[in-house]
Amino acid sequence: MAGEDVEDDDRTEEPSQRRLEQAIQRGDVAKSVEINTLFVLGGFALGLMILAGPLSRNLALDLRGFLMNAHQVPSDGAGMTAAFRHALGALFGALALPLGFAMLAGLAGTAIQHRLLWTFEPLTPKFERLSPMAGMKRIFGKEAIVQFVKGLAKIGIVGGVAASILWGERDRLDGMARLDPHALLATTLVLALKLLGGILAIFAFLALGDAIYQRIAWQARQRMTRRELKDEHKQEEGDPEIKGRRRQIARARLRKRMMAAVPKATVIVTNPTHYAVALRYESGMAAPVCVAKGVDALALRIRAVGAEHGVPVIENPPLARALHATVEVDAEIPVEHYKAVAEVIGYVMTLRRRAG
Known part of the structure; x- marks a missing residue:
């Protein structure tokens, strides 16, 4: 292994579980x-x-x-x-x-x-x-x-x-x-x-x-130097730059998927500029589903895409903040928000019937 020539005085850290398992696999x-x-x-x-x-x-x-x-x-x-x-x-x-x-x-x-x-x-x-x-x-x-x-x-x-x-x-x-x-x-x-x-x-x-x-x-x-412990932690957790890049790619994919789902939303709840949560509900569904959510620039982008496709936008700051904090994308809304969301969707349905 790397670091075998290191003096014993430098090995001040207790061995990790991975280090012990590797030693056993070597027959040590x-x-x-x-x-x-x-x-x-x-x-x-x-x-x-x-x-x-x-x-x-x-x-x-x-x-x-x-x-x-x-x-x-x-x-x-x-x-x-x-x-x-x-x-x-x-x-x-x-x-x-x-x-x-x-x-x-x-x-x-x-x-x-x-x-x-x-x-x-x-x-x-x-x-x-x-x-x-x-x-x-x-x-x-x-x-x-x-x-x-x-x-x-x-x-x-x-x-x-x-x-x-x-x-x-x-x-x-x-x-x-x-x-x-x-x-x-x-x-x-x-x-x-x-x-x-x-x-x-x-x-x-x-x-x-x-x-x-x-x-x-x-x-x-089996004790380790601080450098060995740090390198092992980096190997287990992954390089921070690579992890950051992966998170960036994941966020970009999620944003693309949300923007594609916004036109199918039933309503967009806002606060009115900082938060936006797009909900979809159809007859037969157990509960409304969040198809997109975002803050600031992403919230404005959700509103813009919704406006392009005629999705109603309802301003309800407390509900918008609560939904953004508690519901994930593609997940049903929590039970505690059923009543408030039902009122919003009922209002949207009423507007659609009047327009029709």
Whole structure:
């Protein structure tokens, strides 16, 4: 966008709704990685809790058979490779469903933060990214420092919680070497779930704080300069000169249409020189309709055209001003003026009958 090289100090205006929508369309959204991490860990823990029993039994049976026949495994490279592949296959088969839970939970973590978007904008090459100064700014900028400090704090807090949980289970850890495979797997699952529970509790607080920070940072990133705000307002509202020209054309068309309708008017109500309102009424109409109105020069033009075509002109200053203020062209007169207009049209009809 224009203005990306503007210093942040110049971006003092809050972003408009259009600016925010354009950012979202580009894929620039307020997204917290910590929320995704929280959901992934939560999904994995949920999968382990639901499938802990079947997983431990199946894995124990598989490993028990492998350990009981360990003496038959060839000690050469091919034999060890096959044994390693077998162990990895058994482990992956046991963890496949919990990992599937984690993947679905990760997608859910993204979906709750913003609606799904399809955009290639982030993948589009941008030459300004090749600038050494831009690279230094990304590495040593404010955002990079915040992410570095946040990463250190996260490692320290999560590591401290994990160490505290494992330290409390040190006696159980010492005895795990003497357990049979089935009991060993059950104990490992219990410790894993306990460890995941503690880490999830910490990540819940980290995710909440990071989500708030990311939202504030995103709003700050979308701030605009006064010039950008002014240009956007001009684009939305249109150039004043063009708008003025459009209004002038609209007025000219309306004046032409009114002058063409004046000869069909039933009466022209004036005050007598400043206002003129031409009304048309025919049998069967619900109410008289205003076909033309104007002030000063336009009022005189309406009277002149009416006179050329024999349209009666009635001077009634209060009614002329009231009609001009309350009725639009091609609209029926308001109810409150029915009586006064009826008297005027009745008078005109009487004159026509006498003339006939």
